[in-house]
Amino acid sequence: MGETTNLAELRFSHDRCVDCPIRNRAVCSYSSPRQLAELDAAKFYRDYEPGQEIIGEGEPCDAVGSVVEGVVALHRTMEDGRRQTVGLLFPSDFVGRPLRTVAPYDAIALTPVRMCLFHRKRFEEILQHNPSLERRLLEMTLDELDAARDWMVLLGRKTAIEKLASFLLILAHRTATLDNQPFDDGIAITLPLTREAIAEYLGLTIETVSRQFGVLKRNGVISLPDPRITVIEDLRALFYLAGEDPDQEFEPRPFRPAANA
Amino acid sequence: MGETTNLAELRFSHDRCVDCPIRNRAVCSYSSPRQLAELDAAKFYRDYEPGQEIIGEGEPCDAVGSVVEGVVALHRTMEDGRRQTVGLLFPSDFVGRPLRTVAPYDAIALTPVRMCLFHRKRFEEILQHNPSLERRLLEMTLDELDAARDWMVLLGRKTAIEKLASFLLILAHRTATLDNQPFDDGIAITLPLTREAIAEYLGLTIETVSRQFGVLKRNGVISLPDPRITVIEDLRALFYLAGEDPDQEFEPRPFRPAANA
DNA sequence: CCGCACAGTTGATTCAGATCAAGGATAACA
DNA sequence: TGTTATCCTTGATCTGAATCAACTGTGCGG
Numbered sequence: 001m002g003e004t005t006n007l008a009e010l011r012f013s014h015d016r017c018v019d020c021p022i023r024n025r026a027v028c029s030y031s032s033p034r035q036l037a038e039l040d041a042a043k044f045y046r047d048y049e050p051g052q053e054i055i056g057e058g059e060p061c062d063a064v065g066s067v068v069e070g071v072v073a074l075h076r077t078m079e080d081g082r083r084q085t086v087g088l089l090f091p092s093d094f095v096g097r098p099l100r101t102v103a104p105y106d107a108i109a110l111t112p113v114r115m116c117l118f119h120r121k122r123f124e125e126i127l128q129h130n131p132s133l134e135r136r137l138l139e140m141t142l143d144e145l146d147a148a149r150d151w152m153v154l155l156g157r158k159t160a161i162e163k164l165a166s167f168l169l170i171l172a173h174r175t176a177t178l179d180n181q182p183f184d185d186g187i188a189i190t191l192p193l194t195r196e197a198i199a200e201y202l203g204l205t206i207e208t209v210s211r212q213f214g215v216l217k218r219n220g221v222i223s224l225p226d227p228r229i230t231v232i233e234d235l236r237a238l239f240y241l242a243g244e245d246p247d248q249e250f251e252p253r254p255f256r257p258a259a260n261a
Numbered sequence: 262m263g264e265t266t267n268l269a270e271l272r273f274s275h276d277r278c279v280d281c282p283i284r285n286r287a288v289c290s291y292s293s294p295r296q297l298a299e300l301d302a303a304k305f306y307r308d309y310e311p312g313q314e315i316i317g318e319g320e321p322c323d324a325v326g327s328v329v330e331g332v333v334a335l336h337r338t339m340e341d342g343r344r345q346t347v348g349l350l351f352p353s354d355f356v357g358r359p360l361r362t363v364a365p366y367d368a369i370a371l372t373p374v375r376m377c378l379f380h381r382k383r384f385e386e387i388l389q390h391n392p393s394l395e396r397r398l399l400e401m402t403l404d405e406l407d408a409a410r411d412w413m414v415l416l417g418r419k420t421a422i423e424k425l426a427s428f429l430l431i432l433a434h435r436t437a438t439l440d441n442q443p444f445d446d447g448i449a450i451t452l453p454l455t456r457e458a459i460a461e462y463l464g465l466t467i468e469t470v471s472r473q474f475g476v477l478k479r480n481g482v483i484s485l486p487d488p489r490i491t492v493i494e495d496l497r498a499l500f501y502l503a504g505e506d507p508d509q510e511f512e513p514r515p516f517r518p519a520a521n522a
Numbered sequence: 523c524c525g526c527a528c529a530g531t532t533g534a535t536t537c538a539g540a541t542c543a544a545g546g547a548t549a550a551c552a
Numbered sequence: 553t554g555t556t557a558t559c560c561t562t563g564a565t566c567t568g569a570a571t572c573a574a575c576t577g578t579g580c581g582g
Contacts, residue, residue: 076414078504084417086410097407099400104407134395139360141402146358146365148409149347153337155416156345156464160569195530203417208569210531227530243339421539456560469539471561488547488560 016040020116025092026066027140030132038130042122048109055096061103063117064096070113071192075200076105084155085201087148090174094140098124111192155203158243163202164212165242168222172232189230216241277301281377286353287327288401291393299391303383309370316357322364324378325357331374332453336461337366345416346462348409351435355401359385372453416464419504424463425473426503429483433493450491477502 014020017040023029028039045068048054054072055061067089074087074095086105089095095107098120118126127134154166168189175190176183191198199206213230216222221237222230232238275281278301284290289300306329309315315333316322328350335348335356347366350356356368359381379387388395415427429450436451437444452459460467474491477483482498483491493499 074410076410078414078418080504082418082504084414086413097403099403105410131392131395134392134399138395138399138402141399141406142358142360145402145406145409148406148413149335149337149366152347152409152413152416153339153345155413157339157343194528205570206530207532207571211569214531243341243343455558466540467560468541468562472539475561 017043020068022066022068022092022116026116027094027133027136028066030136031130032132035130035132038126039118039133042118042126043116044118046115046117048113048115050109050111052109052113054107054109054113054115055103055105057103057106059103059106060101061096062120064094064098064120064123065115065117067091067093067095068114068116070109070111072113073108073110073193073197073201074105075108083200084203085197086151087144088201094137096120098127098137110197160202160204160208160212161215161241162243163204164198164209164216165221165238166244167198167202168216168230168232169238169242169244171230172235172238183235185232185235187232187235189232191228191230195227278304281329283327283329283353283377287377288355288394288397289327291397292391293393296391296393299387300379300394303379303387304377305379307376307378309374309376311370311372313370313374315368315370315374315376316364316366318364318367320364320367321362322357323381325355325359325381325384326376326378328352328354328356329375329377331370331372333374334369334371334454334458334462335366336369344461345464346458347412348405349462355398357381359388359398371458421463421465421469421473422476422502423504424465425459425470425477426482426499427505428459428463429477429491429493430499430503430505432491433496433499444496446493446496448493448496450493452489452491456488 017023017028017036018033020026028036031039043065048070055063057075057077069091072089072093072095073085074089075083076086077083089107095115097103101120127137154163158166171189171191172187173183176187181187193201195206195209198204199209202209204212213222213224216238217224219237221232221234221241223233224230278284278289278297279294281287289297292300304326309331316324318336318338330352333350333354333356334346335350336344337347338344350368356376358364362381388398415424419427432450432452433448434444437448442448454462456467456470459465460470463470465473474483474485477499478485480498482493482495482502484494485491
């Protein structure tokens with residue numbers, strides 16, 4: 001597990017739970033000031049650099065905790081090296097598997113990450129006599145389960161373009177919500193993932209991801225001022241392509257899958 | 262929601278929780294006799310026929326509960342009708358989404374099913390003052406999440422033959438465990454699913470599923486005395502084909518994907 | 523300033539699985 | 553005992569995405 005590293009890159013710096021940026025969204029959000037004090041005493045922060053492993057698949061996992069800053073990917077890897085990202089975690093999301101000694105997947109920092117961690121045993125003790133903590137963990141786990149099942153539809157049934165559109169839509173929504181701007185055309189997404197990480201999440205190859213970015217760009221749905229920055233030019237088209245249909249009314253329009261067509 | 266139907270087809274018949282066949286595996290398995298009495302008073306049974314809807318996607322869901330007998334599939338359907346099965350539930354598994362008013366997916370009985378149900382509101386009340394019930398629900402939800410993520414690997418990265426092999430392996434393991442027989446060659450699986458239901462679960466078409474059954478049969482990995490009964494003839498080969506590698510040692514052997522090869 | 527590594531793009535080709543299209547088997551039923 | 557309906561299988565063809573293979577930045581270290 002990682003060393004403490006470039007703190008300077010992290011936006012927030014705090015020590016006490018009451019000053020925590022994820023205080024009212026994380027697993028501790030239902031905890032009273034009194035209960036929070038116990039968590040405060042037990043927690044410790046750790047920072048990770050992009051690519052660094054936070055939890056190793058199949059390894060004994062003795063820490064659990066919340067993402068405070070950055071983006072974390074959960075992977076499962078097959079014997080022959082094929083890899084699938086099974087979860088993408090953002091600040092306030094919970095990492096680790098309480099009530100299990102071995103991690104069923106590995107967690108990798110995609111960006112500089114700060115984690116708020118607990119020793120697993122200690123966390124389970126606290127959980128034991130903190131119904132509000134356990135309730136929140138149950139809620140978050142149920143939400144994760146719903147998200148995982150949504151992703152199963154994407155992986156099992158969607159085409160490459162639908163996969164990418166769905167993914168961008170999620171990021172766009174997240175960005176809009178966080179920045180408190182309307183969920184509409186013009187949103188600029190700063191991708192925290194390489195093409196490879198996107199491919200691993202979408203169940204595609206890196207080449208296909210790149211090509212689908214090209215398709216979206218050529219059709220004016222997005223623009224790419226930089227490979228890592230995506231500007232949504234036509235949100236409705238993106239919805240349409242994602243096969244989601246946000247509100248029912250939407251006029252399909254001619255769409256050009258390749259340059260020549 | 263369904264009517265009470267052909268009870269005669271169900272193996273078990275009981276009224277009180279203490280006689281329940283899933284008593285020590287279901288969500289209530291940590292509950293004390295005292296706590297069980299409260300559940301006993303609140304529960305009600307309902308039976309469903311194959312194809313019948315237990316919970317409708319997007320509909321208000323006011324019942325939650327456990328599968329007592331039979332097999333239930335959870336589906337998500339896209340606007341254009343593409344469908345993905347996102348969960349397969351067996352006796353003792355929990356159905357429904359506490360802490361949410363709308364069901365994110367629909368639950369369909371694949372076989373004759375008996376459910377042990379609670380009104381959602383009532384269940385949430387009981388949950389409130391039953392830490393052992395909530396603890397068990399958290400555990401089960403965490404396990405479901407792990408299973409969903411395993412399935413994401415299957416959907417995103419595995420080939421058709423690997424998908425079917427993985428699926429049969431899971432059913433074989435289940436069958437062996439339930440019937441208390443060794444997990445070895447000769448296990449006979451009675452498929453509770455049509456080819457179509459299998460296809461929806463594996464993210465394939467019905468034709469591809471059928472063809473992959475053919476491949477397994479031609480290679481002597483399984484035999485099909487009946488389309489709905491699969492006998493495992495070579496468990497090691499099945500592991501190999503699933504891309505799982507149970508214990509590391511396994512000698513790859515020539516494998517014939519098509520009839521002529 | 524060069525060389526190298528890394529991320530991304532683009533093109534040509536292949537192939538696994540979807541789609542389209544018949545058939546065959548079994549069971550329910552008139 | 554045909555009649556219809558389901559479920560399953562099998563064959564021919566098509567196609568979307570993987571694979572194989574360059575090639576283009578862009579940044580970094582010497």
